[in-house]
Amino acid sequence: MKSKANDSKANIVVRFFSSVKLAIFLFIILAITSIIGTVLPQGESLQFYLENYGPFYFKIIKNLHLYDTYHAWWYLGLMGLFSINLIVCTIKRLPYTLRLYSRDYLDLAKDDLLRRPLRTKWQAREKTNPGHLRQEIVSVFSALAGKPRSRQDVDGGQLLLSEKGRWNYWGVYLIHISVLVIFAGAIFGTFTGFKGRVMLLEGEKTDHAIQMDSHGNVKKIPLGFDIKCNHFKVDFYPNGAPKLFKSDLSILEKGKEVLHKSIVVNSPLTYKGITFYQSSYQSVPDLKVKMVSSDGEQKIFDLSAFDRGLWPEKGILIGILKYLPNVHGAPAARVYVGDPSGSNGDAVWLLMGNDRELNIGKNTYRISLVSAKEKYMTGLQVKKDPGVWLVWLGCALMVLGFGIVFWVGHRRIWLWIGEKDKDLHIILAGQTNKNKVSFEREFEKIKDGITKQIGEQ
Amino acid sequence: MSSSYILSLTTFVYLGATAIYLLYWIFRLEKVGILGTVVTALGFIMQTVGIGMRWHESYQMGYGHAPLSNLYESLVFFAWVTILVYLVVEFKTKNRVIGAFATPFACLAMAYASFSPNVQDSIQPLIPALQSNWLLAHVITCFLGYASFAVACGFGIMYLIRGDGPSSSYLLEALPSRRALDELMHQTIIFGFLWLTVGIITGAVWANQAWGTYWSWDPKETWSLITWFVYATALHARFVRGWAGKKIAYLSIIGFVSVIFTYFGVNFLLSGLHSYGSS
Numbered sequence: 001m002k003s004k005a006n007d008s009k010a011n012i013v014v015r016f017f018s019s020v021k022l023a024i025f026l027f028i029i030l031a032i033t034s035i036i037g038t039v040l041p042q043g044e045s046l047q048f049y050l051e052n053y054g055p056f057y058f059k060i061i062k063n064l065h066l067y068d069t070y071h072a073w074w075y076l077g078l079m080g081l082f083s084i085n086l087i088v089c090t091i092k093r094l095p096y097t098l099r100l101y102s103r104d105y106l107d108l109a110k111d112d113l114l115r116r117p118l119r120t121k122w123q124a125r126e127k128t129n130p131g132h133l134r135q136e137i138v139s140v141f142s143a144l145a146g147k148p149r150s151r152q153d154v155d156g157g158q159l160l161l162s163e164k165g166r167w168n169y170w171g172v173y174l175i176h177i178s179v180l181v182i183f184a185g186a187i188f189g190t191f192t193g194f195k196g197r198v199m200l201l202e203g204e205k206t207d208h209a210i211q212m213d214s215h216g217n218v219k220k221i222p223l224g225f226d227i228k229c230n231h232f233k234v235d236f237y238p239n240g241a242p243k244l245f246k247s248d249l250s251i252l253e254k255g256k257e258v259l260h261k262s263i264v265v266n267s268p269l270t271y272k273g274i275t276f277y278q279s280s281y282q283s284v285p286d287l288k289v290k291m292v293s294s295d296g297e298q299k300i301f302d303l304s305a306f307d308r309g310l311w312p313e314k315g316i317l318i319g320i321l322k323y324l325p326n327v328h329g330a331p332a333a334r335v336y337v338g339d340p341s342g343s344n345g346d347a348v349w350l351l352m353g354n355d356r357e358l359n360i361g362k363n364t365y366r367i368s369l370v371s372a373k374e375k376y377m378t379g380l381q382v383k384k385d386p387g388v389w390l391v392w393l394g395c396a397l398m399v400l401g402f403g404i405v406f407w408v409g410h411r412r413i414w415l416w417i418g419e420k421d422k423d424l425h426i427i428l429a430g431q432t433n434k435n436k437v438s439f440e441r442e443f444e445k446i447k448d449g450i451t452k453q454i455g456e457q
Numbered sequence: 458m459s460s461s462y463i464l465s466l467t468t469f470v471y472l473g474a475t476a477i478y479l480l481y482w483i484f485r486l487e488k489v490g491i492l493g494t495v496v497t498a499l500g501f502i503m504q505t506v507g508i509g510m511r512w513h514e515s516y517q518m519g520y521g522h523a524p525l526s527n528l529y530e531s532l533v534f535f536a537w538v539t540i541l542v543y544l545v546v547e548f549k550t551k552n553r554v555i556g557a558f559a560t561p562f563a564c565l566a567m568a569y570a571s572f573s574p575n576v577q578d579s580i581q582p583l584i585p586a587l588q589s590n591w592l593l594a595h596v597i598t599c600f601l602g603y604a605s606f607a608v609a610c611g612f613g614i615m616y617l618i619r620g621d622g623p624s625s626s627y628l629l630e631a632l633p634s635r636r637a638l639d640e641l642m643h644q645t646i647i648f649g650f651l652w653l654t655v656g657i658i659t660g661a662v663w664a665n666q667a668w669g670t671y672w673s674w675d676p677k678e679t680w681s682l683i684t685w686f687v688y689a690t691a692l693h694a695r696f697v698r699g700w701a702g703k704k705i706a707y708l709s710i711i712g713f714v715s716v717i718f719t720y721f722g723v724n725f726l727l728s729g730l731h732s733y734g735s736s
Contacts, residue, residue: 020696027693031686031715038676040729070674186672195669221631237520237582245585265585266667277669383669391671395658402651436640437549 017088026082033078037069045216076125078304083183086176097169110155110416116429116444117436124454133424136453140195141428144152144446157418157425165408174401181394183228189387196221198276198380200229201284201304209382214382223382225251225272232281232376245278247378247441254449273384280379285323288371289350291316294364303335304375316360321347323372330354331372337365409434412448426450460511461578463503463573464533470500471536471564478556482631494544497560504567508533511580520582525596528724529578532570534596535720536563538604542645546608554631558611575725591663599656599681605649606688606709608717612642613709616702625687639702642709643695649728650688657681676727680719686723687712 041048049067050058065072085302087369096446113119114316118133145162152158169327196209205228211219228250235244244264251259261269268277284304292298293314301309301318308319322334337358338345347368348356355368366454409432416427428447432439475492511524511533516586524530543559583592616638619629633641660678661671672678691708694700 020693024693024697024700027686027690031683031690034679034683034686038679038723042674070679168623194631239582241582242584243582264588266589266591266663268666268669275669277667279668353700381669385669388665388671392662395661399655399658402647402654406647406651 014088014092017084018092019085020089022085023082023089026078026085030082031080033069033075036066040066040069042068042070079183084243086180090173090176097173101166101169105412106149106151106159106161108154108414110157110158110159110418110427113414113416113427113429116414116431118430118440120428120447121373122424122426122450122454124426124457125422126424127457133454133457136457137417137426137450138415138423140449140453141415141446144449145415145442148415154416155418156420157416160415160417164411164414165434166410168181168408168410171401171408174397174404178394178397178401179214181397182391183394185387185390185392185394187387188390189385193383193385194221196226197279199225199282199377200380201377202229202232202375203308203396204229205250224272225258226255227276227380228252228379232378234376236282245281245378247278247380249276255363262385272429273386275383275385277381277383278378282377282378282379285320285325285333285376286373286375287320287323287369289318289333289335290368290370291318291337294366294367300370310340314361314363316365317345325372325374327351331369332395333369334373335367337367407434409439411439413443426454458536460507460514461529463507463510463570464567464578465502467504467507467536468564468567468571470496470503471540471560471567474500475557475560475564478542478553478560482554482557482628485631493553493556494547497540497544497556501537501544504533504537504540508537515580522583522587523593524580525592526583526587527577527581529576531596531600531720532576532714534568535600535603535607536566536570538600539563539566539607542601542604542608546641546645550633552633555611555615555633557713558615562607562611572678581662586667589663589667591659591666595656595659595663596675598652598659602651602653602656603648603716603720605645605652606684606713609642609645609649609709610713610720612638612645613706613713616642617710625733635702639705642705646688646705646709646712650685650692653681653685653688657685677719680715680723684712684715684719687715 026319044067046058046062046067049061053061061067064074069075091364114121116121124133129243138158141160141162145165148160148162150158150160181202194209194211198209200206203457205226206223207226208220208222211221213219229247230250231248233244233246233248234242235246237243246262246264248262249260249269250257251269259271263269263276263278265278268275270276287303289301289303289309290298290312291301297314299311301311303309303318303320308317310317317340318335318337320333321336324332328351332351334347334349336345336347338360345360346358348358350367350369351371352372354368358365358367411432412430414427414429416425416429416446418425428443428450429442430439474493474497477496481490493699508524511530515522515524515537525534539559540563543556543563546555546559547553571578607711615632616635619632619635619638620626632638660681664673665671687708691705691712694705694708
C-alpha cells in the first residue's frame with residue numbers, strides 16, 4: 001500500500017517534469033525574462049545602477065543579479081529546469097516511440113485497411129487467364145508505390161505494404177537531444193576555456209593574454225608561447241568607412257618563429273587551440289623629443305606610446321599627454337615635463353619646428369619635437385573554447401532533426417487482394433503523418449493505375 | 458534608370474496586387490483572381506530585376522557585394538521572400554484570398570524601404586566585420602524565416618476572423634476552413650522555425666569566426682531567441698488539449714510582432730553588435 005503511494009508520488013513528479021505544459025510554461029517565462037537584459041544595460045558597475053535607477057530598483061537589480069541577467073542564478077535555473085524537462089520527456093516517450101517504430105505495419109486484418117484515412121476498393125471478374133489480372137495489379141502497385149513487403153493468407157488474400165520514412169519518429173528526439181548537446185558544449189567550454197585580450201604595438205610581443213572580470217580586476221593568462229605583431233595595416237574606403245584591419249602576426253616558441261600569418265576580421269589565427277581574432281586597433285604616437293639644458297647638456301628622448309622618458313641627472317621626467325598628427329600642417333604633442341614626483345612641472349604644447357623654453361629647477365630647457373611618427377597597436381581577442389565542436393555538433397543535429405520532422409513522413413500504402421466467388425476483391429489503403437496533400441496526390445495516382453488495369457483486361 | 462527607382466515602383470505594383478486580391482475576395486470573379494496573381498508575379502519579376510541591378514551597381518562602384526548589407530537592402534529582400542513564400546502557398550492551396558493577407562506585408566516593407574527618411578537607399582561598402590561569406594547565408598536564412606512568419610501571421614489573422622461555422626458571412630466563406638488554416642499555419646510556422654534556427658546558427662558560426670564568441674547575448678541575438686521561444690510555444694501548443702487553433706493563431710501574431718521587434722526595434726531602440734543594420 002505504502003509503496004503504491006510512493007509510486008504515484010514518483011509518477012506525479014515524472015509527469016510534472018515530462019509534461020508539454022511545463023515546456024510551454026518555460027518557453028513563455030524564458031521569452032519574457034530574456035527581455036530584461038535587452039532593455040536594462042548589462043555588465044555595468046553597481047554604482048551605475050544605483051545612480052540611474054534609484055535605491056528601490058537598485059535593490060531588485062542587485063538581488064536578482066539583473067546586471068548580468070543571463071548568468072543570474074534564476075535564469076540558469078530556468079535553463080536547468082528546461083534541460084530536465086527535455087531529458088525526462090525524452091526518456092518517458094522512448095518506449096512509446098520504440099513501439100511506433102518497431103511495430104509491424106503488415107500485421108493488419110483486411111477490415112483494418114478500411115479504417116485508414118485514405119482507402120478505396122474494387123471488385124472485378126477475371127476475364128483472361130486466371131491469375132493474370134492479379135499479377136498485373138500487384139506489379140502496378142509495386143511500380144507506383146515502391147517495392148512492397150507482403151504477407152499471404154490475410155483473411156483469404158494477400159496483403160502488400162509499401163512503407164517509407166519510418167525513422168521520421170526520431171526527428172523530434174534529434175531536435176530535443178541537440179539542445180542538450182549545445183548546452184553541454186557551452187558548459188564544457190566555460191569550464192575548460194578562457195577569453196581574453198592582447199594589445200600589441202607593432203614589433204612588440206607577449207606571452208600572456210589579459211582578462212578583466214566584472215569587478216575590474218586584471219588577470220594574466222599564460223599562452224604557453226609568444227605572439228608578436230610584426231605589422232598592422234588599416235585601409236579606408238573613399239567615403240571614410242573602414243575597409244580593412246590587418247595584423248601580421250608571428251607565433252614564437254622559445255624565441256623561434258613557428259607560424260607566420262596575417263589575420264583580418266573574419267579570418268583569425270589558431271595555434272595550439274588558442275585563437276586570435278582581429279578586434280580593434282589604436283594609433284599611437286612614436287616621438288623623438290630633444291631637450292637642451294642651459295648648462296649645455298642635452299638629451300634625446302624616444303617616447304613611444306605610453307612610455308615615459310627620464311633624465312635622472314637633472315631630475316626630469318617627460319611623458320606624452322596628447323598627440324595631434326596635424327595642427328596647421330605640422331604634428332603637435334602635449335607633453336608633461338617636470339620632476340618625477342609631479343609636484344614641480346608643466347604641461348606644454350610642442351609644435352614641430354616651434355621650440356619651447358621652460359624653467360625647471362635652476363636650469364632653463366629648450367624643448368623641441370624632433371620627429372613624429374605614428375605606430376599602430378593592434379587589439380586581439382583571444383579565446384580558447386574546447387567545447388565549441390559540441391555546440392556545432394548540436395546545431396548540426398538540430399538542423400538534421402528539423403529536416404526529418406519537416407520533410408520526412410512515415411508513409412504507408414497497403415494493397416489487399418483476394419478472391420471470393422470467382423471475383424477479385426481489391427482494397428487500397430494509405431496513411432501518412434506528414435504532408436498529407438502530396439500524399440493524397442500519390443494515392444490518387446496508384447488508384448487510377450489500378451482502375452485502368454482492371455478496365456484494360 | 459537606377460535599381461532603387463525600379464524597386465520603389467514595385468511598392469505600387471504590390472499595392473495594386475493587394476487591391477486586386479481584395480476585390481477578388483469581395484466579388485469572387487475568377488478573372489480578377491488571376492489578374493491578382495499575374496500582377497504579383499510581375500511585381501516579383503520586377504523586384505528580382507531591381508535586386509539584380511543593385512548587385513551589378515555595387516560591382517560598378519567597386520564595392521562588389523550582394524545587396525543584403527543594410528536596412529534598405531534587407532527590407533527589399535524581406536518583401537521579395539514574402540512574395541516568394543506567398544506564391545508557393547498560392548500554388549499549393551489554389552486559394553487566392555490568402556493574397557489579400559500576404560501581399561500587404563511586402564507592400565508595407567517596400568514602402569518603408571523606399572519612402573521612409575530613416576532608411577538610406579545608397580549602396581555602401583562593406584565594413585570589415587561584414588566581409589564574410591556567412592553574410593549571405595545568415596541574411597538569406599533569417600529572412601526566409603521572417604517571411605514565412607509574416608505569411609503565418611496572415612494565416613493567424615484569417616483564422617481569427619474566420620468563424621467556426623461553415624459560412625457565417627459572404628466574405629468569410631471564401632476563406633479556407635479553420636481546419637485548413639490551422640494546418641497551413643502549422644506548416645508555415647515549422648518552415649519558418651527551421652529557417653530561423655538555421656539563421657541563428659549561421660549567425661553564431663559567423664560571430665565565432667569574427668569575434669570569437671558564438672553567443673554574446675547581444676540584444677539582437679537575445680530577441681531572435683525570444684522569437685524562437687514564442688514559435689517553440691506555438692509548435693508545442695498543438696500537443697496540449699484545448700490549446701490548438703485559436704491560441705496558436707494568437708501566438709503566430711505575437712510571434713510576428715516579436716520578429717518585427719527583432720528586426721527593427723532592436724536597431725532603433727537598443728544598441729549592440731548589429732548596429733550596422735539600422736542605417
